[in-house]
Structures are given as structure tokens and as C-alpha cells.
Amino acid sequence: MWILLEAxxxxxxxxxxxxxxxxxxxxxxxxxxxxxxxRRGPNRVGIPLTNIRIFGLGQPIADGxxxxxxxxxxxxxxxxxxxxxxxxxxxxxxxxxxxxVPFGAVDLGIEGWEPIALVVxxxxxxxxxxxxxxxxxxxxxxxxxxxxxxxxxxxxGGMRSAAQLISYEIPLGLGILGVVLASGSLxxxxxxxxxxxxxxxxxxxQPLGFLVFLVAAFAEAGRLPFDLAETEQELVGxxxxxYSGIKLMMFLVAEYLHMVAASFLIVLLFFGxxxxxxxxxxxxxAGIGVALLRVVVLLAKFMLVVLFFMVARWSWPRxxxxxxxxxxxxxxxxxxxxxxxxxxxxxxxxxxxxxxxxEWIVMAIGGWVLLVASWLVTTLLVPxxxxxxxRLGPAAADLDTKEAAxx
Amino acid sequence: MNSDDKNIKWxxxxxxxxxxxxxIPLIVGGITTTLKHLVGxxxxxxxxxxxxxxxxxxxxxxxxxxxxxxxxxxxCVACFLCSTACPAHCIDIVAAESPWPDREKYPxxxxxxxxxxxxxxxxEEACPVDAIxxxxxxxxxxxxxxxMIFDKQKLLSVYDQTKDAEPMxxxxxxxxxxxxx
Numbered sequence: 001m002w003i004l005l006e007a008x009x010x011x012x013x014x015x016x017x018x019x020x021x022x023x024x025x026x027x028x029x030x031x032x033x034x035x036x037x038x039r040r041g042p043n044r045v046g047i048p049l050t051n052i053r054i055f056g057l058g059q060p061i062a063d064g065x066x067x068x069x070x071x072x073x074x075x076x077x078x079x080x081x082x083x084x085x086x087x088x089x090x091x092x093x094x095x096x097x098x099x100x101v102p103f104g105a106v107d108l109g110i111e112g113w114e115p116i117a118l119v120v121x122x123x124x125x126x127x128x129x130x131x132x133x134x135x136x137x138x139x140x141x142x143x144x145x146x147x148x149x150x151x152x153x154x155x156x157g158g159m160r161s162a163a164q165l166i167s168y169e170i171p172l173g174l175g176i177l178g179v180v181l182a183s184g185s186l187x188x189x190x191x192x193x194x195x196x197x198x199x200x201x202x203x204x205x206q207p208l209g210f211l212v213f214l215v216a217a218f219a220e221a222g223r224l225p226f227d228l229a230e231t232e233q234e235l236v237g238x239x240x241x242x243y244s245g246i247k248l249m250m251f252l253v254a255e256y257l258h259m260v261a262a263s264f265l266i267v268l269l270f271f272g273x274x275x276x277x278x279x280x281x282x283x284x285x286a287g288i289g290v291a292l293l294r295v296v297v298l299l300a301k302f303m304l305v306v307l308f309f310m311v312a313r314w315s316w317p318r319x320x321x322x323x324x325x326x327x328x329x330x331x332x333x334x335x336x337x338x339x340x341x342x343x344x345x346x347x348x349x350x351x352x353x354x355x356x357x358x359e360w361i362v363m364a365i366g367g368w369v370l371l372v373a374s375w376l377v378t379t380l381l382v383p384x385x386x387x388x389x390x391r392l393g394p395a396a397a398d399l400d401t402k403e404a405a406x407x
Numbered sequence: 408m409n410s411d412d413k414n415i416k417w418x419x420x421x422x423x424x425x426x427x428x429x430x431i432p433l434i435v436g437g438i439t440t441t442l443k444h445l446v447g448x449x450x451x452x453x454x455x456x457x458x459x460x461x462x463x464x465x466x467x468x469x470x471x472x473x474x475x476x477x478x479x480x481x482x483c484v485a486c487f488l489c490s491t492a493c494p495a496h497c498i499d500i501v502a503a504e505s506p507w508p509d510r511e512k513y514p515x516x517x518x519x520x521x522x523x524x525x526x527x528x529x530x531e532e533a534c535p536v537d538a539i540x541x542x543x544x545x546x547x548x549x550x551x552x553x554x555m556i557f558d559k560q561k562l563l564s565v566y567d568q569t570k571d572a573e574p575m576x577x578x579x580x581x582x583x584x585x586x587x588x
Contacts, residue, residue, distance in 0.1 A: 032445070035445050035446075035449070036441050036445050038444055038448070038449055038451075039449060039451050040449050040451040311441050311442065311445065312438070314441045315434075315437035315438045315441045316434065316437045376429070379425065379428045379429040379430075380425075
């Protein structure tokens with residue numbers, strides 16, 4: 001009974017927090033985008049029916065009301081069942097994912113009470129696998145939506161998205177595997193705990209794994225350098241071309257929640273979760289004050305990663321689709337494997353030899369050397385541009401056939 | 408046109424060096440540009456609290472005004488030159504015998520349909536007595552069409568509103584000659 005109540009309270013807080021966060025992150029994103037473009041962004045909407053502006057903080061309310069009151073048009077040529085199912089599937093998958101995101105654990109200090117883990121599903125032994133699995137369901141939402149729309153733009157978007165998401169699952173998994181190998185657990189709270197105890201965040205010891213995971217997380221979230229599935233310029237929005245009103249909002253919010261989830265994962269796996277040196281301590285269970293401080297630290301790190309997502313959006317141009325694929329398979333996959341193998345070697349042969357105080361220093365140096373060396377090798381091996389520009393002489397296609405013909 | 412046509416000049420891109428191939432200068436360059444703009448000065452002017460700084464307000468062709476003479480009465484002599492010159496036929500004048508001794512006629516009513524006006528400034532050029540002028544007020548708005556038909560009273564009030572910032576041309580020319588003398 002009490003467990004049920006506890007879980008209900010946690011679910012309420014998480015969903016309420018997530019919806020509010022998504023709404024206000026959209027506002028933040030619009031403001032950041034505006035600042036980068038030398039504009040000011042939406043700063044007018046304040047408290048309804050008054051003239052109080054408060055930096056445009058009323059904008060999400062206005063946006064939400066507008067979305068809800070829009071006509072919800074279902075075109076005649078769609079597959080109605082799948083068309084309605086798709087946004088819900090994606091939305092549910094995006095929310096359910098947060099059930100395993102740990103914010104630490106708190107001991108309320110009341111006699112006879114167990115310490116409360118600040119996570120909806122405490123003690124989930126397959127935490128990271130669960131997040132990984134649920135996160136992949138997003139592909140179903142995209143593919144269902146694009147297929148049900150019976151529209152060629154949507155279809156292209158869905159095809160691209162399916163190929164992209166499935167390809168980037170592999171480097172994403174390799175990035176996670178390195179962390180799992182280093183901390184020896186699939187539980188997110190234990191991964192954070194292992195970083196807190198040593199005080200060495202995984203980003204210092206596994207920069208290569210972090211890089212692979214970061215790029216793959218950008219691709220999984222469909223954020224700008226990799227937002228091939230919904231390129232406005234060529235696909236009119238991609239898989240949600242035919243959607244309007246609240247269904248479109250569900251798609252957009254679900255996408256946003258993917259970015260939020262990716263940011264949380266980056267913080268938890270590579271930036272030590274709630275841990276900060278000399279501020280939060282490192283014991284698994286904390287009193288109320290320290291537990292609150294830990295939540296604040298976690299959210300602060302999360303905000304920094306989200307800001308990086310938003311700034312990155314305007315920093316680099318979008319990839320072409322073949323470049324995107326070759327990045328996944330020819331660059332990220334080998335780099336992830338190199339990281340994993342290097343780490344396995346370290347744990348099997350290096351760690352026993354260097355055990356002691358300087359273990360982490362050696363490990364960090366090894367990680368950075370691995371990053372620089374593998375980046376250099378990739379630079380030398382992978383052609384900078386796999387392009388199809390016209391060239392003087394026989395066309396590239398002819399060359400290919402000739403090469404294939406010659407023994 | 409074939410690819411071996413002698414009129415085609417083939418240009419090869421300069422080869423990327425090791426730094427270029429590793430993408431690092433591009434990645435760093437992209438993010439420094441955005442960060443610079445993130446904190447840089449903003450171009451947006453917060454209308455209506457702030458106003459655009461106009462290069463030359465006197466040369467701008469905005470809302471009309473009817474100037475007043477020294478006695479404070481309307482300067483117009485109802486000669487109809489402006490309404491004749493107007494290509495949009497937006498000026499409507501009803502002339503009457505002047506109650507003042509300095510002229511024969513005066514406009515009993517003087518209305519400009521600001522919705523028809525194309526703001527070409529030909530009325531201003533046509534006026535022989537410097538009575539109608541275009542001001543630099545550009546945010547002209549109203550809630551009905553009737554509201555946008557400016558009568559004499561309204562046009563005189565525009566003058567009262569703008570006479571200090573933008574003195575009428577005759578006053579400006581007088582000031583300039585005084586300064587040179």
C-alpha cells in the first residue's frame with residue numbers, strides 16, 4: 001500500500017516535472033536560438049490578462065493553449081488506427097523512459113522508515129538496458145506515423161529515421177558498454193555511485209567512449225546535425241507532415257523528451273550524476289539537505305548539457321544522409337569498439353598492475369591517448385568527403401565497374 | 408555539354424590538410440561563432456518601448472500634418488494644388504471664404520484618407536505655402552476605416568505633436584539663413 005502511494009507520488013512528480021520542463025525548455029531553446037541569431041526571442045507573453053511580462057515566461061502556456069485549440073485534422077488517406085497510435089506510442093515511450101533515472105536517495109530521518117530512492121523504479125537491476133530498450137521504441141512511433149500518413153515526405157522521413165536510429169543504436173550501446181564495464185553494474189544508481197566513490201567521472205577516463213556516446217545521443221535524439229528525419233527544407237517536417245493539433249504536439253514533446261533523456265544519460269553515465277567534489281559527499285544515502293543539494297547538482301549539470309545541445313544546433317551544418325550513415329558505420333562503430341577493447345584490456349591487465357592511488361591517473365592518460373590516437377587514425381583512413389560531385393575524366397560509377405571487372 | 412568540353416574549366420578544391428581532415432578546426436570554429444553571437448549585441452529594437460533611430464527624420468515620408476501659422480490657425484489657403492497633384496486621390500478639401508485678412512480662402516474641411524495615401528510626398532512638393540508636410544511618424548494604425556480618415560483637427564494635432572522635433576520647412580530655412588548671416 002505504502003509502496004504504491006510512494007510510487008504514485010514519484011510518478012506524479014516526474015510527469016509533472018517533465019511536462020513543465022519540456023514546455024520551458026522549448027521556450028529556452030527559442031530564446032537561445034534567438035540570441036545566437038542576434039535577436040531577443042519571445043519575451044512578451046507574461047501572466048494572462050495582465051501586462052506583467054516576466055521575460056516571456058507565459059509563452060509555453062500560450063503555445064500549449066494554441067496547440068490544444070487547433071483543429072485536429074485527420075486526412076482521408078491515412079490509416080486511422082496507426083495514425084492515432086503513432087504519437088501515443090512515441091509519447092508513452094518517451095515518458096516511461098524516465099522511470100529509471102535516479103536522482104539519488106534520501107533518508108528522511110524518521111524512525112522505522114527505509115531510505116527512499118529518488119527514482120520511480122528503485123533497485124531496477126537492468127536499468128540501463130531498460131532505458132536503452134524503451135528509448136528504441138521511439139523508432140516505432142516514427143515509422144508508424146510516417147507509414148500511416150500515406151504521404152511521400154512522411155515516408156522518406158520515416159525511412160531515414162529508421163535507418164538512422166537503428167544505425168546509431170550500435171555506437172550508443174558501445175558507449176554505454178564501456179561505462180558498464182568500468183563500473184561493473186547495469187544499475188544506473190550504482191554507475192553514479194561508483195563515480196562518486198572514486199571521485200573520477202567517466203568522462204575523464206573514457207573520453208573516447210564519451211565522444212561516441214555523445215554523437216550517438218545527438219543522432220538518437222534527432223537533434224540538428226543529425227535531424228535528417230524531419231528536415232524542414234526538403235521533407236516539410238518529415239514523419240509528422242500530416243499531423244496537426246495535439247497529436248503534433250505529442251510528437252514534438254516526445255522528441256524533446258528524447259533530448260532530455262539523452263542529456264540525463266550523458267550526465268549520469270559520464271559526468272558523475274549527482275556527485276560534485278567537496279559538495280555532495282559520496283555515500284549512497286544522504287539526509288534531506290544533502291539530497292536536495294544532489295538533485296540541484298544533477299539538474300545543473302543537466303541544464304549545461306541541454307544548453308550544449310541547443311548551442312550545437314546552430315554551430316554545425318546538417319549532414320547529408322550518406323555522410324550520416326558512413327559516420328555511424330565507418331567512424332563511430334570502430335571508435336566505440338576500440339574504446340571497449342581498450343577498456344577491457346585495462347581492466348584485465350592494467351588495473352591489477354597499477355592498483356593504488358595513481359590507478360586513475362594512468363587510466364585517464366590511457367583514455368586520452370586512445371582518443372587522440374584513434375582520432376588520428378580515423379582522420380588518415382576515412383576519406384574526408386565521400387562525395388558525388390562531377391569530376392574530369394571517367395565518371396566514378398564507370399570507375400567502380402572497371403575496378404570490379406579487373407581481378 | 409560533355410565533361411571533356413574544352414569550354415569547361417575544371418576546378419579542384421584545395422586539398423584538406425591533416426587538421427582539415429580531422430574536422431577539429433571546423434568544430435571549434437562553428438562553436439566559437441555561435442558562442443560569440445550568443446553573448447553579442449542584439450539587433451532587435453524593442454518597439455514600442457524603443458524606437459528605431461532614423462537616419463534623417465526630416466526626409467522620411469510618414470503621416471501627414473497641417474502646419475499652423477504664427478496666429479495658430481491653419482496655414483492652408485485651399486488652393487487644391489495638393490489634391491490635384493495627389494496620384495491616389497486621397498485628399499478632399501472643401502474651401503470657404505477666409506475669416507482672416509491675409510488670404511482669400513481657407514479649408515473649411517480638409518480630410519486625408521490615410522488608407523488610400525501612397526506616401527509619395529507629392530502633396531508636400533506641390534504646396535505653395537508650406538502648409539502640408541509629411542512627418543516621420545511611421546506606426547500608423549487604427550481600429551476602423553473611418554478612424555483612418557484624418558480630418559483637419561487630427562492633422563493639426565499631428566502638427567502640434569511633431570512641431571518641436573520636426574520644425575516645418577519654412578522655419579528650418581529661416582534658421583539656416585540666420586545662422587549663415
